[in-house]
C-alpha cells in the first residue's frame with residue numbers, strides 16, 4: 001500500500017494526525033505497569049505516526065511488565081516499549097496518552113505539569129474533563145487496541161504479523177472475567193486482526209512458562225480467600241509478584257455464586273488491589289474507588305478495576321490492614337455478614353476423601 005495515500009480528514013485517525021503533524025516528534029505514554037492492551041495500542045500508534053508523519057516517536061511506560069504471559073509476549077514480539085522512571089518532554093514533542101486518561105493518576109505525566117495533546121482510551125472516566133486537542137475515549141469498546149487498530153485500518157496501513165498478534169492478544173486479555181462484552185468495533189477488528197496474526201505465537205504467549213514463585217503465590221492466595229454471601233475477599237499478607245492479584249481476581253469471579261471479588265496484596269510500598277464483578281452485579285470501578293476512598297486511587301472498567309493505597313496510609317500490622325480492607329469492601333458491597341467462609345479448608349478436603 002502506498003503510504004502517501006490521501007487520508008480523509010473526517011476520520012478519527014485523520015484528525016489525530018492533523019493534531020500531531022505540526023510537532024517534530026511524538027512521545028506515547030501508556031499507564032504504569034503496561035499490560036498487553038497498553039503495549040499493543042501504543043505500538044500500533046507508533047507505527048501510525050511513523051508511517052504517516054515520519055517524525056521520531058518513542059513509546060514509554062512506568063513500572064514493570066510482570067505477568068508471565070505479558071513478559072513472554074514482549075520476548076516473542078519485541079514491541080518497541082521502553083520502561084522508564086520519569087518523563088521529560090523537550091521542544092516540539094507531542095505527548096500522547098494511550099490506554100489511560102489524564103485524571104487516572106497511574107501514568108508518567110501524573111506527577112508532572114505536562115499535558116498531552118491527545119488521549120486514546122477505553123476506561124471509565126471519573127475525573128475532570130481537560131480540554132485537549134484530540135480525545136478518543138470509548139468505554140463501551142473492550143480494548144484500546146481495537147480503537148488504535150481501527151486507525152490503522154482507516155489509513156489502509158499494512159500490519160505485520162507481530163503487531164497484529166500483539167493487538168489480538170490485547171483484546172483477548174481485556175475480555176476476561178466479567179468483562180466479556182465485545183462491541184461491534186471489537187468484533188470487526190478481531191476478524192481483521194485474525195487474518196494477519198500468527199495463531200501459534202498467540203498460543204505460545206497464552207501458555208507462557210510459570211515460575212515456582214507464581215505457584216506459591218497462587219496457593220497462598222487460595223488459602224487466604226473468604227466468601228461473604230456473594231462477595232469474595234482475598235488478602236495476601238505477602239506476594240512475590242504483583243500479577244497474582246489480577247489473576248486470582250479473574251479466577252475467583254468464575255466461582256459459582258460469587259458476584260463480586262476483591263483481591264489485594266502489599267507489594268513494595270503499596271497495597272495493590274483488583275476488583276471484579278459479574279455482569280449485572282455492580283460497577284467494579286465504583287467498588288474499587290469506594291474501597292480505597294480517602295486513602296488511595298482506584299478505577300478501571302465496569303467489571304474489571306484496580307486500585308492502589310500507599311503503604312504509609314495503611315494500618316501497620318497485616319491483621320489490622322486486612323480488617324480495614326474487609327470492612328471497607330463489605331461496606332462497599334453492602335454485605336452485612338462479618339464472618340466469611342474459607343474458600344479452601346484443607347482439613348475438610350482431606351476429611352472428605
Ligand SMILES: [Mn+2]
Pocket residue numbers: 037038099122143144174
Ligand atoms: Mn485497556
